Amino acid sequence: xxxTATAAAASLFETLDKDGDGKVSASELLGCAAAELDEEEAAxxxxxxxxxxxxxxxxxEFLGLAREAAASADxxxxxxxxxxxxxxxxxxxDADGGATxxxxxxxxxxxxxxxxxxxxxxxxxxxxxxxxxxxCRAMICRFDLDGDGxxxxxxxxxxxxxxxxx
Numbered sequence: 437x438x439x440t441a442t443a444a445a446a447s448l449f450e451t452l453d454k455d456g457d458g459k460v461s462a463s464e465l466l467g468c469a470a471a472e473l474d475e476e477e478a479a480x481x482x483x484x485x486x487x488x489x490x491x492x493x494x495x496x497e498f499l500g501l502a503r504e505a506a507a508s509a510d511x512x513x514x515x516x517x518x519x520x521x522x523x524x525x526x527x528x529x530d531a532d533g534g535a536t537x538x539x540x541x542x543x544x545x546x547x548x549x550x551x552x553x554x555x556x557x558x559x560x561x562x563x564x565x566x567x568x569x570x571x572c573r574a575m576i577c578r579f580d581l582d583g584d585g586x587x588x589x590x591x592x593x594x595x596x597x598x599x600x601x602x
Contacts, residue, residue, distance in 0.1 A: 445502035449495050459492035517593075524592045526550060542587035544572040 452460045452468055462478040473481065485493055485501040493501065529546035551567055567575075576587055579595040587595070 441502070441506060442499065445499055446495065448502075449493075449498045452498075459490075459494055460498055461492050465493075520593055520596060521589065523596075524589050527587075527592075529586075540589065542576065542592065544569050544576055544585075547572040547576060 448468075449460060452464050454464050454467065460482075462475065462482045465478045465481060466473060466475060481501070482491065482493055485497045485504075487497055487500075488494070524542070525540065527542045527546055527550045528540040529543040548567060548569055551572070573585070576585065579587055579591055581591050581594065582588075
C-alpha cells in the first residue's frame with residue numbers, strides 16, 4: 437500500500453476511534469459513512485482482522501485490513517483489465533497476426549468480421565448482427581476518441597467502462 441494510502445487509512449482509523457482508546461469496535465466501524473455494513477458484517481470484519489482476539493481492531497490490525505483490501509482491489513482491477521484485453525483481442529484487426537498489443541485496433545472490417553462470426557453462432561439473430569461496413573464505421577465513430585477511424589485498447593476500455601458495460 438502506498439504511503440499516501442497508508443496515511444489515509446491511519447487518518448480513517450483516528451476518525452473511527454470515537455472514544456480515543458486506540459481501538460475500533462464493530463459499532464465504531466458501523467459509524468463510518470463509507471462502510472455500507474450491517475452489524476453482523478461489521479462484527480465479521482473485526483473478527484477477521486482481530487489478531488489478538490480482543491474483539492477490537494488496534495491501529496496495526498486496521499492498517500493490515502486496509503492493506504489487504506487495497507491488494508484485493510488491485511488484483512480485481514488487474515483481472516478486469518486482463519478480461520478486457522481478451523475481449524478486445526477478439527474484435528481487433530490482426531488479432532492472429534504479428535501486431536503487438538499496442539498496435540492492435542478494432543477497425544470497421546474487424547468489427548464486421550467478428551459480428552459476422554457471432555451471427556453464425558446465433559442464426560436466429562443473424563439479421564440483427566449482420567452489419568454492413570458503413571454501420572460498423574458509425575459504431576466505431578461513436579467511441580473513437582482520437583478520430584483516427586479505429587478503436588484502440590484504451591478507447592475500448594473507456595467504452596466498456598463509461599458505456600456502463602463494466
